[in-house]
Amino acid sequence: MLFRTAHHSDALEVELARRNIPFVKYGGLKFLEAAHVKDVLSILRLAENPRDSISAFASCNFWMASAPPCSPGDRPSRGSPV
Secondary structure, eight states: OOOSSGGGGHHHHHHHHHTTOOOOOOSSOOGGGSHHHHHHHHHHHHHHOTTOHHHHHHHHHHHHHHSOOOOGGGSOOTTSOO
16 A cells, blocks of 8 residues: 555554554554654553553653753752752
8 A cells, every 4th residue: 555644554554463464664664663652552551560560661761751851950959948
């Protein structure tokens, strides 16, 4: 099949993967290989099984990467009332 843009093939890719039908995609990542999709899947796997250490590690990396950077001015200094 030929698609003009990659997002048009997302539903087809998910269905082919669900049915274990091999396919080749040229020109980009497969839908399930995209970083944001992997991040969401790791969070869902962790919600289903909290003892899954690999998903926990991936989820922590996702949250740490998406958190705004902390500068020294954001933290209270030592000895100052909080």
